[in-house]
Amino acid sequence: MSSIFVRHGERVLxxxxxxxxxxxxxxxRAGLPVQAVCGGRGTCGKCRVLLEGPAGPQEALACRLPTADGMRLALPLASNASVCCGVSSGALSPFPLSPRGGAGAAVDLGTTTVAAELFDLSTGQSLGRAGAWNAQAAFGADVLTRIAYVMEHDGGLALLQDVLRRQVLSLVEELCRRHLPPGQRAGELFLSGNTVMQHIACGLSPVSIAKxxxxxxxxxxxxxxxEWEGLAVRLSPCVAGYVGGDITAGLLSCGRLLGGRSLFVDVGTNGEMALRCGDGFLCCAVATGPAFEGGGISCGMAGLPGAVRRMSWDGAGPVLEVIGGGQPRGLCGSGLLDALALLLELGAVDQSGRLLPPDEAPRGLAPWLERDQNGNGIFFFTPDRSLFLTAGDLRALQLAKGAVAAGIEVLLRRAGLSADELDGLYLAGGLGSSLNPQSALRIGMFPPQLAGKITALGNTALAGAGEALLSERARAALFDIARRCTYVELSGDADFSRAFPEHLLFD
Ligand code: FES
Structure with a gap:
């Protein structure tokens, strides 16, 4: 056994x-927030910690650093940052309150973040919200990497469940401590998450969902x-392995918006979508990987202070909008989409998605470009060349946007609709609330006919969980939504196989 000392914010553990x-x-094991995008395989470079030594702090990869007795290290500041947890919709709910005493919490079990909202169950009033990076990020950025951890480690499922449960309970406890009289705690929880997260939360193996x-x-x-430690816990119904309780809860929360022909899209590490059609919904899911959340991208990062969230070009060079101001440290999902749209607009990327080297790109861009060893370009967004996109980064984004666009096409085809017949597209999730719709349209992620019809809704999974917590009628409606969803499996689907390569191309 060796003791190590870890600085996390103000605390040293x-x-x-x-x-x-x-x-x-x-x-x-300690449930600390460290980003291990590749699941500890040593390939993503995102699990950096600061190792204290005689020569000052040095960066090291946590997955490659053996523990040694007395070792002192610090987690990077970003891992302490608070997380935006979306909007409350409890007050706007069309469902009647089912009043009872005490307090309860709605919880969104996101792959990347966990968010909770505390309610007074007698009045339906929202008392407060809190969010944190999902402590399971230390086991991989997406659900497949976490399933791999469960498969490859004895006791892996129990550890993942423990980390998640402890995190949920401590978020809720913290909310109770802040907003309830001393000694009072929540009696009920309503959880919504994707199918894998809900399985892990309940200690059920998600392995069959991976194949x-x-x-x-x-x-x-x-x-x-x-029952969890005396709390009554309900979960949102799922539709399939990759259309989970976060989607049914999201559909519940925006039910009054989803008119006759509308599309609901939640883009994160998976792209899940539901097309309102007649009385029900056609649903599907596509794999997008962690690119839209900054994972697996050279300068990618989560939407934290220091991340570029918007990007434009003023004729002389890139104009960067940085969360919290100051020096840019990386590109988050919305910044990445803007960057790709900008490179397309400037002609630095060709139709196939190749990032051009300086001698092939339009004149005037040469100072921002460099040729890599494969003859493609690397585009630098800052004069000090610390912020850049490579051809490999572009490929990851291209695959993700192509998958979303192809999924939408297949759903429309199954419903016998064309994109211009849609009344609107509603975007859920973290990326949904920050992305620039113009950029998403420019890169071809959404059909061009939807220009002017895209609405960002924020954290609909949390809002729907709140409604289901507060109202029996809402809960009944939620289960009714799940029953009215028809799942379209895209793996092996001929339409999807044809549409996907077409949507990899850029206009
Ligand atoms: S490099 Fe350590 S988790 Fe990816």
């Missing part, structure tokens, strides 16, 4: 490591609550 195991494993036919052990259609 003493943690125990076993026989030189990687520091990442110790941080995981065809992608069937989950349960869709959580039973309404009876579970």
């Amino acid at each position: 003493r943690l125990e490591g076993r026989g030189g195991e990687p520091v990442l494993d110790v941080l995981r 065809a036919p992608f069937s989950p052990p349960t869709l959580f259609w039973q309404e009876a609550p579970l």
Whole structure:
């Protein structure tokens, strides 16, 4: 056993490591927020910690750093940052309150973030919200990497469940401490998350969701609550392995907006979508990878202070809008979409998605470009060349946008609709609330006919969970939505296989 000391914000924690195991494993057990996008394989470079030594702090990869007795290290500042948890819609809910005493919390179990909202169950009033980076990020950025962890480690599922449960309970406890009289705690929780997250929360193996036919052990259609340390816990019903309770809760929360022909899209590490058609919804999911959340991109980062969230060009060079102001440290999802749209507009990317080297790009861009070893370009957005996109980064974004666009095309085709017949597109999730619709249209992620019809809704999964917590009628409507969803499996679908490569191209 070795003791290591980890600075996390204001606190210094003493943690125990076993026989030189990687520091990442110790941080995981402690539920500390470290970004391990590749799941600890040493390939993403995102799990950096600051190792204190005689020569001052040095960066090191937590997954490659063996623990040593007395080691002192700090987590990067970004991992302490608070997380925006979206809007409350409790007050706007069309469903009547089912009043009872005490307090309860709605929780969005996002792959990247976990958000909670505390309510007074007698009045339906929202008392406060809190959010944090999902502590499971230390096990991988997306659900597939976390499933791989479960498959490859004895006790992996129990550890992931423990990390998630502890995080949810501590977020809710913190809310109670801040907003309730001393000693009072919440009695009920309503959770919504994707199918994998809900399985992990309940200690159910999500392994079958990773391979065809992608069937989950349960869709959580039973309404009876579970019990977590004295709390009654309900979960949102899922539709399929990759259309989960976050989507049904999202559809509940924006039910009054989704008119006759509208599309609901939640883009994160997966792209999940539902097309309102007649009395029900056609749903599908596409794999987008972590690119839209900054994962697996050279200068990608989450939407934290220092991230470029918007980008434009003033004729002389890029104009960057940085969260919190100051020096840019990376590009978050919305900044990445703007950057790609800008490169297309400038002619630095050709129709196939190739980032051009200086001698092939339009004249005038040469100072911003460099040729890489494969003959493609690297585009620099800052004079000090610290912020850039590579051809590989572009490819990841291209695959993600192509998958979303192809998914939309297949749903429209199944419904017998064309894009110009749609009344609107409603965007959920973190990226949805920050992205510039013009950029999403420019890169071809959404059909051009939707220009002017795109609305960002924020955290609809949390809003829907809040409604289901407060009202029995809302809960009944939520389960009714799940029953009215028809899942379209895209893996092996001939239409999707044809549409996907077409949507990789740029106009
Ligand atoms: S490099 Fe350490 S988790 Fe990816």
